[in-house]
Amino acid sequence: MxxxxxxxxxxxxxxxxxxxxxxxxxxxxxxxxxxxxxxxxxxxxxxxxxxxxxxxxxxxxxxxxxxxxxTYEGASVTLIRQSSNTGQLYGSVAVRDLVEALEAAGHKVGKSQVVLAKPIKAIGVYEVKVQLHPEVAVPVKVNVARSPEEAEMQASGVDVMAAMFEKDEAGFIEDFDPNAEPGATAEVKVVADAPEGEADEENSEA
Incomplete structure (x- = not known):
């Protein structure tokens, strides 16, 4: 048409x-x-x-x-949501949630003005576009976290999930070797089986 x-x-x-x-x-x-x-x-x-x-x-x-x-210069909103240990949200953040958060922050905005290709389903910091006019769009930072503390960490540039993974890995290493230095990398030695002839000689010497 x-x-x-x-x-x-x-x-x-x-x-x-x-x-x-x-x-x-x-x-x-x-x-x-x-x-x-x-x-x-x-x-x-x-x-x-x-x-x-x-x-x-x-x-x-x-x-x-x-x-x-x-009025949107440096605009950002924070949404606290529950998630799994991998950072996947129990549910998702949709346009309606963003509109409510923006209105709570003092911005007048309609659902049709928030441009969100697909719902947000994991914690992290996202940039969402708000179309105020066909020729005027502004970016808004959306900080989705599990707690205000984690939101502050993400806002300062910390990758919360990566930091959590490193913490879990460090805990595993300390459990594997209680004498390991904090942050050390676990070393596992692999001993290959001896050839049959050598094994027989060792056994006969014993």
Missing amino acids: DVILLERVEKLGAIGDVVKVKDGFARNFLLPNKKALRANEANRKVFEANRAKIEADNASRRSDAEKDAK
């Missing part, structure tokens, strides 16, 4: 561009959200007659979004 874009759409085009898209994308997203018009002769005339107003309205919204973007 050919459509006339009423606003910039990422990977498609800018206001006024006529682009070909899949019918389902047009019917389910572009047309109902008033991001485009069907590219027929009547709509072309309507668009051209209103182009100046459409572009002016878009510029006004973009200006407001640019002001809002300044």
